[in-house]
Amino acid sequence: MADTMQFDLVSPERRLASMQVTAVQIPGTEGDMTAMADHAPTITTLRPGLLRVESPEGTSEYVVTGGFAEIGGQGGGVSVLAERAVARADMTQEQMDSMVAEAHAVYARAKDNWENEPGPVDDAAKLLADMVAVGDHIGLSSKQPNL
């Protein structure tokens, strides 16, 4: 059996999961990465996406929005600190819609605030696109965003 490591998923409001796992697939800002036991210590920021956790008992998935993940910190485990995290099974269309709507609002605000600077606007557009992609991926499609 593969080595296991401690995995914690916490959001500001509560601790969602704390268990021994074999691998965690993390939606990092620069791309997905899978962390297994004895991974090099890494801190990465998250994009909205699916967090897949493989443990000896089976696989579970969570939808996470922004935040960050600390791999190989104290004790060598993985801690994911997500702003918002919901188990995939608990995800409803309404929640998805509200998340997408929020991303929309951020995008609109960015467009207003930084009219001539592409940086923040692109970031916001990416956030929105990521959010929509998650929705499509788990079968909760949202109205197509008009970018």
Added chain:
Amino acid sequence: MPNLKDLKNRIASVKSTRKITKAMQMVAAAKLRRAQEAAEASRPYTERFNAVMAGLAGSVGGSDSAPKLLSGTGEDKVHLLVVMTAERGLCGGFNSNIAKKAKAHARELLAQGKEVKILTVGKKGRDALRRDMGDHLVGHVDLSEVKKIGYGDAQKIAQDVLNRFDAGEFDVATIFYAKFVNVVMQTPTAQQIIPAKFDAEDGEDSSASTLFDYEPSEEAVLADLLPRGVATAIFSALLENGASEQGARMSAMDNATRNAGEMIDKLTIQYNRSRQAVITNELIEIISGAEAL
């Protein structure tokens, strides 16, 4: 001497007051438990977050390229005080203690010739500060519609604060709230959030000593996390405040209930005495009337 009917009415009214305060105490006790649970639940996140930030701030903070949220604007002229209080009264000295602390801080800053701006969260704080510090109030966040404080609420406040910071409205931000010690004690606390200060609590230096890889880069991670740090600090302050408010209300209402009980006892004795006096009086009148015949 007050007449019997008045006394009786008085007793009835104090009794109904006692019923109300008793009910409020029980409601506060139930809410306190929930507020404490919420505060408890947010702790792992906050602790982890601060540990990581402390490590990051330690390694990047010294350099010149450190983000402004961490290193400050380099000035110390304009202070923003975020005063968090409850939306309702009847909770003992809770609101006024926070307001008093904020006021003292503001006076001190003004005496040093600094500029003070105040952002209030919660109606009671605004009411308390409006009289003395009315000119300094720059905004108000209304949470009266919010039943259960969520991270989203903290994010909104943080966004407001950050927008003001980006617009160069202030150099230093401090939040005022009541730290929950226990049911009978809540300490008004001031905490500086911008420039951010992260003290590695309970000796968690181990994360600082581990060498992390950062993705995308150390600076980018820090720049991404600092605004979240503001939201996290505000969120945990809001939760502490929620627990403190209920604790303060519970003990205030407990006192009120006890006082009402004492008052009822006193009034009842007075009522019985005057009733006795009336009876004695009547008897004397009858007897002396009979004797006169």
